[in-house]
Amino acid sequence: MQDALADLAWLVEMGADEVLEDAPINRFEEAAETPPAPVRGPSPAPNANPAPVAALDAAPASTQLAQAAPDLDALRSAMAAFEGCALKHGARNLVFSDGQAAARVMIVGEAPGREEDRIGKPFVGRSGQLLDAMFAAIGLSRGAEDPTQALYITNTLPWRPPQNRDPSSDEIALMKPFLLRHIALADPQVLVLMGNPASKTLLETTTGITRLRGTWAEVMGRPALPMFHPAALLRDPSKKALAWADLLSLKAKLETL
Numbered sequence: 001m002q003d004a005l006a007d008l009a010w011l012v013e014m015g016a017d018e019v020l021e022d023a024p025i026n027r028f029e030e031a032a033e034t035p036p037a038p039v040r041g042p043s044p045a046p047n048a049n050p051a052p053v054a055a056l057d058a059a060p061a062s063t064q065l066a067q068a069a070p071d072l073d074a075l076r077s078a079m080a081a082f083e084g085c086a087l088k089h090g091a092r093n094l095v096f097s098d099g100q101a102a103a104r105v106m107i108v109g110e111a112p113g114r115e116e117d118r119i120g121k122p123f124v125g126r127s128g129q130l131l132d133a134m135f136a137a138i139g140l141s142r143g144a145e146d147p148t149q150a151l152y153i154t155n156t157l158p159w160r161p162p163q164n165r166d167p168s169s170d171e172i173a174l175m176k177p178f179l180l181r182h183i184a185l186a187d188p189q190v191l192v193l194m195g196n197p198a199s200k201t202l203l204e205t206t207t208g209i210t211r212l213r214g215t216w217a218e219v220m221g222r223p224a225l226p227m228f229h230p231a232a233l234l235r236d237p238s239k240k241a242l243a244w245a246d247l248l249s250l251k252a253k254l255e256t257l
Contacts, residue, residue, distance in 0.1 A: 110157070110229060
């Protein structure tokens with residue numbers, strides 16, 4: 001009895017102060033009954049940047065549809081029928097273009113906002129009003145019938161992202177074939193790239209618009225001028241002086257073409 005008490009005292013001192021089962025457990029027997037784990041080969045290394053399956057599946061379709069469009073009306077119909085971009089299902093309207101399709105100057109914006117989505121045209125609301133005033137100052141208008149004085153306007157994406165968030169790289173890559181075909185069919189003399197998405201997409205660069213703006217580049221064999229988006233000018237009016245310099249540069253370029 002004394003030996004049993006001594007053993008119990010030793011167990012308590014070592015920290016075994018709880019009884020989990022009334023009967024002792026044979027751990028060796030339990031281990032023997034446990035089936036061995038199956039032997040598996042090495043797991044494949046995870047892809048650090050997996051592409052969405054839907055985007056991968058839809059990308060060839062967007063390219064084929066875009067290239068097959070013989071004119072702007074057909075391109076608009078192809079984009080309206082395209083189901084590969086999830087943005088379509090959360091938007092009210094396809095925002096295709098506005099202005100004179102034969103214009104010398106084609107403006108490429110970012111993505112539709114709430115007003116653009118509601119009306120179905122690019123650059124409406126406060127940003128659109130400011131854009132109209134900016135280009136009117138150098139004699140250009142989306143309402144002009146004369147192609148030499150007209151503007152043709154589209155966006156990088158035709159559907160509004162939820163909550164006006166920035167377009168994702170996958171969404172832009174998916175819809176880029178439509179944008180390139182749009183430019184080819186409209187065939188403007190000059191492109192104006194408004195804001196980061198348009199500039200980065202068409203110039204294929206990661207440089208931001210603050211450094212790109214005002215520097216002429218080339219897109220599809222045409223001179224292209226990156227500029228601040230009117231929304232950026234509304235947020236920071238101090239940038240308007242830079243925008244005015246860009247507009248004067250555009251006017252001078254048009255005089256040489």
